[in-house]
Amino acid sequence: MxxxxxxxxxxxxxxxxxxxxxxxxxxxxxxxxxxxxxxxxxxxxxxxxxxxxxxxxxxxxxxxxxxxxxxxxxxxxxxxxxxxxxxxxxxxxxxxxxxxxxxxxxxxxxxxxxxxxxxxxxxxxxxxxxxxxxxxxxxxxxxxxxxxxxxxxxxxxxxxxxxxxxxxxxxxxxxxxxxxxxxxxxxxxxxxxxxxxxxxxxxxxxxxxxxxxxxxxxxxxxxxxxxxxxxxxxxxxxxxxxxxHLDKWSENRREKAATYTRLLKERLGDAIVTPFEKEGYYHVFHQYTIRVDKRDELQAYLNEQGVSTMIYYPLPLHVQPVFKDLGYREGDLPISEKAAREALSLPMFPELKLEQQEYVVEKIAEFYGR
Structure with a gap:
């Protein structure tokens, strides 16, 4: 698929x-x-x-x-x-x-x-x-x-x-x-x-x-x-x-996000971190972004299986070459740097099908041997 x-x-x-x-x-x-x-x-x-x-x-x-x-x-x-x-x-x-x-x-x-x-x-x-x-x-x-x-x-x-x-x-x-x-x-x-x-x-x-x-x-x-x-x-x-149509599309995204979270928790438990929605917030899920170990290896495996993913963002701005004169160094902002190593965004759009989501989760579970 x-x-x-x-x-x-x-x-x-x-x-x-x-x-x-x-x-x-x-x-x-x-x-x-x-x-x-x-x-x-x-x-x-x-x-x-x-x-x-x-x-x-x-x-x-x-x-x-x-x-x-x-x-x-x-x-x-x-x-x-x-x-x-x-x-x-x-x-x-x-x-x-x-x-x-x-x-x-x-x-x-x-x-x-x-x-x-x-x-x-x-x-x-x-x-x-x-x-x-x-x-x-x-x-x-x-x-x-x-x-x-x-x-x-x-x-x-x-x-x-x-x-x-x-x-x-x-x-x-x-x-x-x-x-x-x-x-x-x-x-x-x-x-x-x-x-x-x-x-x-x-x-x-x-x-x-x-x-x-x-x-x-x-x-x-x-x-x-x-x-x-x-x-x-x-x-x-x-x-x-x-x-x-925007509000309907936002609701569809939220439904897809809830489905991802349910499927991922069922198959992988706490092995990966699913998105966190704060109480009182309405998240419109432009991206559905998980945090994982061996992120780059997982992305390569999913690509081989026909699943497209994206990394937003692999290098935080404070360590981008264009901003080197600002004087920041690796380690200055550790939470952002850790997120840049772990974040992986899965396919997300209002028309995403359940069988596509199930396939994505199945392949993630295969990678981690679950």
Whole structure:
């Protein structure tokens, strides 16, 4: 049996007619930049996040950078974040002219440890970027308390967590701003790159809208150094067709996650660590990530058996070569480094079949001789 990491074909076939009709409408209108489809998506995603403003941009990486720039982060500032994340999180900080300060993670959730955040605050700290990794929110309630205490901005990197909640509060509600990615593999994915920032702060929202169009307002009059980062009208049209299905897809992911956990516990007991969902949290399972011994050997074996897996992320940001001048060394953030050696993400998408999950678990059990 072949089990892909992700298969978008069934989702597309179910929505094909609507998507093609919507794309044709855009092309017939000849309005390709910041048109009605972008505006609708901005409004809908903002409402979904329980905030007032949505600002579409070219991708999730730009979304973080724009949010930081709008919040006044620049040269001489420090931004505290997690090293156990995709490069875009740390890269956006440096692109804004600031210095990333990496702190360790919670070993159960993979998310940034608020206690470590508070320990790292200095007079140079301007902002914190928590990453809601794999689909579960970081502890925003505690982080919001820390941010208020020290006068910090919080930019939530929610690229993997659209629809996630903590005690009933959505991504974006407790931070200064939150950023989404619509990369095709995301829970709400476009057919190319796309991103969005959501915020309740009207002044910040206006700054972000200006930054994404070369810093101009009105057109050809430039007051800040912005750049070209606009959500494409065609991608917004696709996303508007997909968006009404998002909650159903999230529930499907949660069902698949529960099935994985049940099957893995039945076959392997405590031999592997299954994902931990904190009480009061709503995890949307962008990834279903286990922690295992002999991770690389297991991945190779599963690949031989037709099971695709991914390692998110094999080398934490604090020891990436590009950040060597920051002075971090192997051993500085041991929980993140251990997670990077043990984490393995299994196939996860809403249309995943039970027999595929059973096959994946069977092959894992075979590897460990269970």
């Amino acid at each position: 072949k089990v892909p990491m992700l298969d978008l074909s069934e989702q597309y076939q179910g929505l094909r007619t609507e998507i093609l009709e919507s794309m044709d409408e855009v092309m017939s209108s000849s309005r390709f930049i910041l048109g009605k489809h972008v505006k609708k998506l901005e409004n809908d995603i903002a409402q979904y996040s329980n905030v007032a403003h949505g600002i579409g941009c070219a991708n999730g990486s730009d979304a973080i950078h724009i949010a930081l720039q709008a919040a006044g982060v620049g040269p001489g500032d420090e931004v505290i974040t997690t090293p156990f994340t995709f490069f875009a999180t740390g890269g956006a900080i440096v692109r804004a002219g600031a210095t990333p300060v990496y702190v360790d993670i919670d070993p159960e959730t993979f998310n940034i440890d608020p206690a470590k955040v508070e320990e790292a605050v200095t007079e140079k700290t301007k902002a914190v970027i928590p990453v809601h990794l794999y689909g579960q929110m970081a502890d925003m309630e505690r982080l919001a308390e820390i941010a208020e205490k020290y006068g910090l901005a919080i930019v939530e990197d929610a690229a993997q967590a659209i629809g996630a909640k903590q005690n009933g509060k959505s991504v974006g509600e407790m931070g200064t701003a939150a950023t989404y990615s619509f990369f095709p593999t995301k829970n709400l994915g476009a057919y190319g790159d796309g991103g969005m920032i959501v915020t309740n702060n009207e002044d910040l929202a206006e700054k972000m809208r200006v930054i994404r169009v070369h810093g101009s307002k009105p057109k050809y009059y430039h007051h800040v150094l912005g750049y070209n980062s606009r959500l494409d009208e065609l991608q917004a049209a696709v996303l508007n067709i997909k968006f009404p």
